[in-house]
Amino acid sequence: MRNLKLTLAYDGSDFHGWQIQPDHITVQAALAAALLKITGETVLPQGSGRTDAGVHALAQVATFELASPIPTLGLRIALNDSLPPSIRVLEVKEVPTGFHARANARAKTYRYRIYRGDICPPFLARYVYHHPWPLDEGAMIGAAGEVVGEHDFTSFAAVDPDRAQRIAQAEARAASERRLCGAASAEHETEDAPTNIRTIYSSQFERVGDELVYTVRGSGFLHHMVRNLVGTFLLVGKGSLTPGDIRRILIARNRSAAGATAPASGLYLVSVDY
Amino acid sequence: MRNLKLTLAYDGSDFHGWQIQPDHITVQAALAAALLKITGETVLPQGSGRTDAGVHALAQVATFELASPIPTLGLRIALNDSLPPSIRVLEVKEVPTGFHARANARAKTYRYRIYRGDICPPFLARYVYHHPWPLDEGAMIGAAGEVVGEHDFTSFAAVDPDRAQRIAQAEARAASERRLCGAASAEHETEDAPTNIRTIYSSQFERVGDELVYTVRGSGFLHHMVRNLVGTFLLVGKGSLTPGDIRRILIARNRSAAGATAPASGLYLVSVDY
Numbered sequence: 001m002r003n004l005k006l007t008l009a010y011d012g013s014d015f016h017g018w019q020i021q022p023d024h025i026t027v028q029a030a031l032a033a034a035l036l037k038i039t040g041e042t043v044l045p046q047g048s049g050r051t052d053a054g055v056h057a058l059a060q061v062a063t064f065e066l067a068s069p070i071p072t073l074g075l076r077i078a079l080n081d082s083l084p085p086s087i088r089v090l091e092v093k094e095v096p097t098g099f100h101a102r103a104n105a106r107a108k109t110y111r112y113r114i115y116r117g118d119i120c121p122p123f124l125a126r127y128v129y130h131h132p133w134p135l136d137e138g139a140m141i142g143a144a145g146e147v148v149g150e151h152d153f154t155s156f157a158a159v160d161p162d163r164a165q166r167i168a169q170a171e172a173r174a175a176s177e178r179r180l181c182g183a184a185s186a187e188h189e190t191e192d193a194p195t196n197i198r199t200i201y202s203s204q205f206e207r208v209g210d211e212l213v214y215t216v217r218g219s220g221f222l223h224h225m226v227r228n229l230v231g232t233f234l235l236v237g238k239g240s241l242t243p244g245d246i247r248r249i250l251i252a253r254n255r256s257a258a259g260a261t262a263p264a265s266g267l268y269l270v271s272v273d274y
Numbered sequence: 275m276r277n278l279k280l281t282l283a284y285d286g287s288d289f290h291g292w293q294i295q296p297d298h299i300t301v302q303a304a305l306a307a308a309l310l311k312i313t314g315e316t317v318l319p320q321g322s323g324r325t326d327a328g329v330h331a332l333a334q335v336a337t338f339e340l341a342s343p344i345p346t347l348g349l350r351i352a353l354n355d356s357l358p359p360s361i362r363v364l365e366v367k368e369v370p371t372g373f374h375a376r377a378n379a380r381a382k383t384y385r386y387r388i389y390r391g392d393i394c395p396p397f398l399a400r401y402v403y404h405h406p407w408p409l410d411e412g413a414m415i416g417a418a419g420e421v422v423g424e425h426d427f428t429s430f431a432a433v434d435p436d437r438a439q440r441i442a443q444a445e446a447r448a449a450s451e452r453r454l455c456g457a458a459s460a461e462h463e464t465e466d467a468p469t470n471i472r473t474i475y476s477s478q479f480e481r482v483g484d485e486l487v488y489t490v491r492g493s494g495f496l497h498h499m500v501r502n503l504v505g506t507f508l509l510v511g512k513g514s515l516t517p518g519d520i521r522r523i524l525i526a527r528n529r530s531a532a533g534a535t536a537p538a539s540g541l542y543l544v545s546v547d548y
Binding site for chain 1: 363397
């Protein structure tokens with residue numbers, strides 16, 4: 001079997017997110033359908049991470065095994081012929097056996113676009129969050145820097161009862177292992193790992209014309225983490241919080257301490273580093 | 275009654291064109307519904323011209339009479355709150371009684387965007403025509419200039435049996451009037467006028483990054499005229515026609531002499547001059 005790596009861009013507006021789901025159109029399902037049509041093989045490409053409904057990608061990465069000897073360039077062209085124009089395969093590459101889009105990801109970059117103009121052009125409506133109301137953008141720039149470094153991002157993670165239970169179970173298991181073997185529990189930085197600790201390498205706002213653009217690069221991101229960070233930075237912009245409150249919210253390890261989840265339309269998975 | 279002029283932008287992708295139609299979502303119907311909701315008045319804004327399904331507008335103009343004393347700025351805000359994000363009202367202005375978006379239009383500018391890159395970004399798919407195949411762009415630039423001036427554009431007009439009949443009737447009427455009164459028949463340049471003669475003030479292609487952009491300004495345009503011009507210029511780009519053939523096609527006054535209608539997604543009504 002060959003191991004293949006896809007790099008793809010998508011307009012998330014019309015998809016129910018990345019992950020395959022019954023009765024919903026998803027990016028992963030569209031890719032699997034195109035691969036079946038082209039090669040006759042039933043494969044499920046594994047993404048570097050899930051993106052939610054409405055979230056876009058400039059360069060999502062997915063890996064899968066394929067028996068077909070189809071050349072990588074031919075596969076790219078066939079996939080783009082078969083997929084809807086809202087998903088484009090930018091590159092198909094042969095990678096060593098065992099390379100996995102999620103497990104091998106070292107860092108990811110996300111971007112969030114806030115349109116600040118009075119009237120949002122109809123051609124941008126699907127691709128930004130329109131927020132024309134007053135914001136102290138300087139305070140937001142200050143707040144963004146507060147999350148750089150290694151932190152427990154529980155306050156910014158979607159409350160997911162299953163996940164909370166998984167973490168509790170893993171912690172109990174680790175504690176029991178420590179009792180038995182005296183070994184420290186391993187820390188993982190992939191999205192499925194039962195810890196909410198992540199490292200943020202850079203986190204900044206920038207004004208680009210009528211847009212306020214947030215770019216964040218980190219070791220990994222929890223579910224809704226970027227949108228919850230943006231929702232909290234917006235509270236700083238509105239004056240409900242100060243930049244210094246960000247540290248207090250991180251320490252609280254409590255989702256209710258942070259701001260609301262910003263809308264999906266403004267969010268882009270920009271790139272994945274390996 | 276007040277006479278109001280709206281300037282509006284829309285993403286035509288999700289609309290069945292401008293004109294109200296039973297069982298279809300159209301821009302005119304969405305505007306009428308929003309005006310009814312805001313003012314309680316049933317009015318049908320009259321556009322400067324119709325745009326087809328999938329065609330966009332950067333500054334379409336529409337006029338209508340209203341009894342409500344609602345201030346123009348308040349009406350603009352209320353309309354944008356009520357309309358889908360794919361339609362934005364850029365301006366509402368009070369204009370003298372009798373001013374009509376179509377009848378008073380002196381000139382219109384359209385733009386057509388052809389994406390030339392190998393892979394069309396998913397965020398542009400709704401807003402351009404993707405044509406990655408070889409084109410002699412220099413020949414297309416030459417061909418575009420051939421339509422400047424006053425011409426009969428029958429070869430570039432959609433074949434519309436009703437319209438052909440209307441023109442024949444009008445010509446018969448004009449001939450009979452000439453016989454009776456010795457008067458020359460008036461030439462109109464609005465889209466409903468029963469003549470296919472139009473004046474093109476400028477017509478040019480320009481390379482803008484990965485896009486080949488056609489911009490045309492004229493006294494008025496027949497149904498499908500810009501898309502049929504672009505479809506014909508594409509035949510010049512492919513080498514099936516020479517720039518000199520454009521004159522021959524104009525003189526033929528026959529739709530089948532020209533190229534196919536280019537897809538709607540690349541077309542924008544840019545502005546209307548009064």
